Amino acid sequence: MFRKIRIAPRMALMIIIGAGGILGTVIGYNYVSARGLLLEELQQKSNHLARATAFRIEVTGYAVEKVVQSAAFMLTENEHTVAQQYDLLENLVADNPEIFGAAIAPWPKGEAPYVWRAAPPAQKLLRGDLNEEGYQYDVWDWFALPRDLKRMIWTEPYFDEGGGNALMVTRAAPVWDAEDEFTGVITSDVSLEWLREMLAQLPVGRSGYAFLVSATGVIISHPAGDLIMNESIFSLAEARGSENLRRIGQRMIQGETGFVFFDGLTDTKPAWLAFSPVPSTGWSVGLVFPENELLGVVFDFSRNTLFFGAAGFALLLMLSLLIARSISRPLQQLEAGARTLATGNLDVSLPVVTGKDEVAGLANAFESMRNDLKRYMIDLAQTTAAKERIESEMQIARDIQMSLVPHTFPPFPNRNDMEIYAILEPAREIGGDFYDFYMIDEDELCLVVGDVSGKGVPAALFMAVTRTFLRSIWQEEHSPAATMTRLNRELVRDNDSCMFVTLFCARINLTTGHCVYANGGHNPPFLLHAGKPAMAPPTVKGVVVGGMPDFTFGEGELFFAPGDAIFIYTDGVTEAMNPENALSGDAWTRAQIEKYRDLDCNGMVEAMRKALADYTRGAEQSDDITMLAFRRG
């Protein structure tokens, strides 16, 4: 798919996909992990805060325990006067700065001494009787709950208007005497102002805040003062119709520790809430951190990452485009150059790329290829010219060679006592085969078929020499054997190239049909006598002509009745090769001759030529082919 796009955009695309993917992943990972870290920190903060709050309250609690332990005997032993009770309480309150006030409330109801700190800035302790004016102290939680629950309790927090409008909470303990009779309640009032201040000033990001709920979910501390004591987390949930917030509130007052995503306490801005219980009181501290602020922090972080990432990304893209261009520009020029080269214009200017990289190597290779091509073209032009000259010379040579053999048929149109037909087909332009025939006198016909060893120009030249010798010797000797003996002697002389020729030479008296012949190593011809199969003439003494000095050839005799024929050929016929490189062979040749022996000479030779063509099926002709047929009329 990418192959359809050019290199530079492809590289840019891959970098955008690859580096962009990596960048996106990194930013995504950063975002998630930074968010996780922030949330974890928030949760830890809330846990710490809850623990710190609990610790402070526990410390206060210890002071209260002391009050209870110190004052309990006042209720169980009757000999102490109310004045002594006041003194004791005064000492306890004075000694414990955490304690705002303390009371001993007897049961049955009686004078209930109460000592408390005067509203600041006054630095004194006040005394009062909780039972005075018929104040029904036994109906209030601080008295009834420890009595009915039979254990020490923390009351729900309340605002004490007399105590400087401070958030207060009362620790109340029931007292039983030795007879297990309930004798009253001892209380310590503790101001929670410090807690409220601490929570209100607690930094939770820019818009986060801390809040505290009581055991029944009442808001004890919250930056929005209106909510305190008026609302509970459940009333807020109800006002908003938020079942989720109600469930969170239930988890908080059940003392669970949690970290939840919710849609805000008083508004509907999504926020994270971490909450932890404040042990022993049943309260719960909550830390609210708005989601948008959290996201803001993470966004800032991610934005920076994105900025640097994008800058790096752009730089990378630029560099890669530069690299891609440094590759693709010379490549484009090379491509254009190659197209021009392909049209044959070898003088096109190719880009010069310096350096040692692959592109420079390619450009250099192009340059040297162009130079090689140029040189080759010049060589080729010269070679072609030479070849054309040789070819034309060869054509002339062929014409000359062809003119050396008789090529007009019928050669003796006025004679009807014989029939003669021959063809010569050199394998190349010119060849070493030849045939010849001529009338020595009115009755005597001379036939020669020869085959010079080798092919081409040397064979042709040797053939020309042989023919020339043969014609002149024949004029003097008249006998085939004597002619060949003398020809042999002439050819052997100065035969440096060690060439030779096979020859079949016959002299036929057309009147009598008597024939003498000699064979210089040539394929035996086929004698076609009426009523007899094609056969070779009897063997006579003979070797190749031109090979052996002072050789004397033998001579044989034959008789041609009218209608008898002879078919003389060279080994181009029996050694013709088909495409499978199989030779035609003697048996094949004999069978063909038998097939066509009754045709006239022209027909027989042409039929043989066609049979050979059929056999070779277009395979390259491997040797010169010569066929000559003679029939006595």
Place this chain on the structure above:
Amino acid sequence: MLQWTHQAQFAGYYMALEKGIYADHGLDVTILRGGPDRDQGEYLRDGRADFATRWLASALKDVSNGIFVRNIAQIINRSNMVLIVWKDSGVAGVHDLDGRRVGVWQGQFRPPFMAFFQAHDIQPQIIQQNYSINLFLQRGVVACTAMYYNEYHMMFQAGIDMEELMVFSLASIDTPFPEDGIYCLQKTLENRPAACRAMAAASLEGWKYAAAHPEETLDIVMQYARGTKVPANRPHMRWMLTVVLSSIFPEYVGDWTVGRLSKEDYSRSVDLLMAHQMITDAPSFEEFVHVP
């Protein structure tokens, strides 16, 4: 004067004042809050208040104590008293409360519940219940008394789901126990009958306005509550207003007559209070109730 601190229980009177209904009737009204520290009977007796809202039982007790108050309107005609039980305490029905610790209000609130227990022939262990529901929340008792419009919803706002609670309503023909009515001294009735008439009519009109404009009414209620630093939140006040209104204006015509105390309810209440020695004698219906 109201019989408790500012809350939606008195929304109609606030609206009558704020919307100028009292003024239209020629009345110059100042609303005084009540509360545990103030006794309406004493305020009437001492002339610190001309009119006061009272439960019927409280008013009868006043009469019994020599403060001759008279009913000029009965606003809440249906009892909102309920008994609330922790479902998981093993109590499946009223009878399971026999012998269990049950928080019960004292004084004028007590008789209806005692009658309820008597009617079901059970004897729970009665624990004194005061103003708070914390003893119940902290499981000091398995059941407690509550006003349907107030404590029941406070429990919900303490994070307790309705499914965790079982509610027995005391409202029945046997214990009708009408609640808030408007009272004045016999003396006032004789001296200023027109003002009494105007007070009854304008107050009811105020309630009708409240019923027609609940959100506006809640705004006013919240102003009153915040003004006296009484812990209050709007959802709770809304619940209270809704329940109280349904106790003033009957769902079905004929359940009761709006603003009127019926003779039957009066007689049953008197019988109940006498049976529990809350009062020794009572005025006749005609003497006690005056329809201006």
